[in-house]
Amino acid sequence: MSHITISLAAEPIFHLAGFPVTNSMLAMILAAILLVFTARTIGRHLTLVPGKMQNVAEMVIEFLLDLMNTVTGDRNQTKKFFPIVVTIFLFILTMNWMGLLPGFGSIGMNEVIHGEKVFVPFLRAGTADLNMTVAIAMISVITAQVFGIMYIGVKKHLRKYFNPNPTMTFVGLIEFLSEFTKIISFSFRLFGNVFAGEVLLLIISSLVPLIAPVPFFLLEIFVGFIQAFVFALLSLVFFKIAATAEEH
């Protein structure tokens, strides 16, 4: 394994007015463009009797709606939660799967950083950057708070964390702390899975490039789907918990 560069942090490709643009940022932009383009193409000519692409989109949406209904149990709540949860799911899924395409991690340039020769790929899976996953995790946790305030009001929502009742005070404080650990848990779960998958594929491809990486690619496809699914489902569960008033 002579010349393999494994970098935990995403490497900057160029600088835009002093702001470093990393390779995973480029991949994220590509994934976002792909999603927006697909949505606009399908959504522009919606007909009552659907064509092929619209049919696929309707199948996916129906499946996700039913799945979310089993968690929330309330059709109106499902409709309210649907956009953010499915956006999280589709965005993370697209970024995870795009990271498996040929060219990601393999096409790049040799640079000299800190006196060492490193290989900097132009593209890297968007979710293989801790910044990305922390950002999505923060959005998810903050949206849970927003939904809590929307559904049960500010006082009842804050009552969950800052309870004057003497026994419940510590429970509330631990709950408050666990909101922050949720961010860490969300982000590291996603980042760890995708980054470890990337490293695994890199090492297998450098050891036995012919045929042996195939089962690992299949594993990565599966893991990419499961991680996106789990992120979205966990977000949904936390939204539901935040939107439910405490019962005595």
Next chain:
Amino acid sequence: MSEEAAKMFAAALAIAIGGLGPGLGIGILAAKAMEAIGRNPEAAGKVQVPMLLAMAFAEAIAIYALVVALIIKFV
């Protein structure tokens, strides 16, 4: 022990020991889920989704251990 060797040991032990707990946890989870499905095959769909959710939580701990191992090795 040289620093290089200590780092290698640390990285290897981090993931090896860190994988024990989650491995056991996921195994127990799956066993209980199998039991539940065995008792009530119709509830298989209802059991699957919460099981997957719980497995994600358990696996996250293993992923934390893996990230620590990678940080030790490559940073």
